[in-house]
Structure formats: structure tokens, C-alpha cells
Amino acid sequence: MSRSSPDAVLIRDAVESDLARITEIYNWTIVDNHVSFDTEPFDEARRLRWWKDRPVDLPCLVAEIDGDVVGVSYASRYRPKPAYRSSAETTIVLDQRHLGRGVGTTLLGAMVERLRGEGFHRAIAIVALPNDASIALHHKLGYRTAGVLTDVGSKLGEYWDTEILERPLTPEGS
Numbered sequence: 618m619s620r621s622s623p624d625a626v627l628i629r630d631a632v633e634s635d636l637a638r639i640t641e642i643y644n645w646t647i648v649d650n651h652v653s654f655d656t657e658p659f660d661e662a663r664r665l666r667w668w669k670d671r672p673v674d675l676p677c678l679v680a681e682i683d684g685d686v687v688g689v690s691y692a693s694r695y696r697p698k699p700a701y702r703s704s705a706e707t708t709i710v711l712d713q714r715h716l717g718r719g720v721g722t723t724l725l726g727a728m729v730e731r732l733r734g735e736g737f738h739r740a741i742a743i744v745a746l747p748n749d750a751s752i753a754l755h756h757k758l759g760y761r762t763a764g765v766l767t768d769v770g771s772k773l774g775e776y777w778d779t780e781i782l783e784r785p786l787t788p789e790g791s
């Protein structure tokens with residue numbers, strides 16, 4: 618666990634009783650929003666399936682302020698084939714009421730450190746564009762832009778680009 622000022626953010630592993638808040642927090646990036654490439658909001662049952670299907674070696678962290686969960690960051694398999702197991706895709710979403718106050722920096726920073734501690738070699742983020750806040754956050758935390766895929770998502774009657782970013786977790790060459 619770790620704390621940081623000014624918002625006194627507590628970072629901890631998510632537990633099953635966090636799922637309702639995780640669902641609320643995540644769903645705002647789905648509905649009328651290109652940020653998530655999900656197209657249907659999660660309901661309780663689907664979120665519970667997602668939780669139970671998560672591989673045990675991949676962390677899911679939440680940020681709490683004054684006892685309320687205000688953000689979630691989780692790691693997923695980047696690609697299913699076994700050789701990709703040393704890489705993890707990271708996702709982060711905050712409650713809309715807590716944007717721009719450093720919570721993302723604290724939460725994603727904790728995720729990077731956790732993945733490093735678990736022995737992962739690369740963190741990958743895939744950001745639907747435009748998303749200035751997300752790109753700024755990832756660059757701040759040491760992710761570098763690997764490239765942009767054009768028109769790879771189709772949502773809300775438009776095509777959307779994604780930026781792929783990678784974050785070395787172990788010294789280069791090791």
C-alpha cells in the first residue's frame with residue numbers, strides 16, 4: 618500500500634466488493650465516448666465474469682480517497698500467445714470527479730511498480746485518440762509512443778485511431 622499527497626490517495630489491490638464501483642467508474646468511458654472500445658456498458662453479471670476470468674498473475678489496483686474508490690487500473694494479457702506473457706497491457710480509468718488532480722499519476726505509477734516487481738518486461742498501453750490526458754499521463758510515467766494505428770476502431774458512427782505506447786520495466790538488454 619502507498620499514500621501520496623495532496624489528495625491522500627490510498628492504492629490497494631481490488632477485491633470483489635469493489636466491482637460495483639469499478640463498473641460505475643469504467644462505464645463513463647463507454648457510453649457516448651470513444652475512450653473505451655467497449656460498446657455496451659458493463660452490468661453486474663458481466664463485470665463479475667470479467668473478475669472471475671482474470672488471470673491471477675495480473676494485478677488490478679484501485680485508488681481510494683476518504684474510503685471511496687475513485688479509480689481503477691488493471692493489467693491484461695497484451696496478446697494471448699504464450700510468448701507475450703512477459704508483457705502486460707495496462708488500463709486506467711478514474712471517476713470523472715477526480716480528473717486532473719494527480720490520482721492517475723499515483724495509480725498508474727503504482728501499477729508500473731507492481732508489474733516491475735512481478736517480473737514483467739514490458740507494459741503496453743493502447744489509447745484511443747484523441748486523449749491528451751492519457752497520452753500526457755503515460756509519457757510522464759515513462760511510456761514511449763511506439764506508433765499509431767489509423768481507423769482501427771469503429772464506434773459512434775466514426776473510425777478512431779489508437780496510439781500504442783510501451784514502457785520498459787527492466788533495464789534495456791536484460
Ligand SMILES: CC(C)(COP(=O)(O)OP(=O)(O)OC[C@H]1O[C@@H](n2cnc3c(N)ncnc32)[C@H](O)[C@@H]1OP(=O)(O)O)[C@@H](O)C(=O)NCCC(=O)NCCS
Nearest residue numbers: 709710711716717718719720721722744749750751753754
Ligand atoms: C487519463 C487519466 C487516467 C489521467 O489521470 P489524471 O489523474 O487526470 O492525470 P494526472 O492529474 O495524474 O496528470 C498526469 C499528467 O497529465 C497531464 N494532464 C492531465 N489532464 C490533462 C488534459 N486534459 N490535457 C492534457 N494534459 C493533461 C497533467 O498535466 C499531468 O502532467 P504534468 O504532471 O506534467 O503536469 C484520466 O484523465 C482518466 O481517467 N481519463 C478517462 C479514462 C482514460 O482516458 N483512460 C486511459 C485510457 S488507456
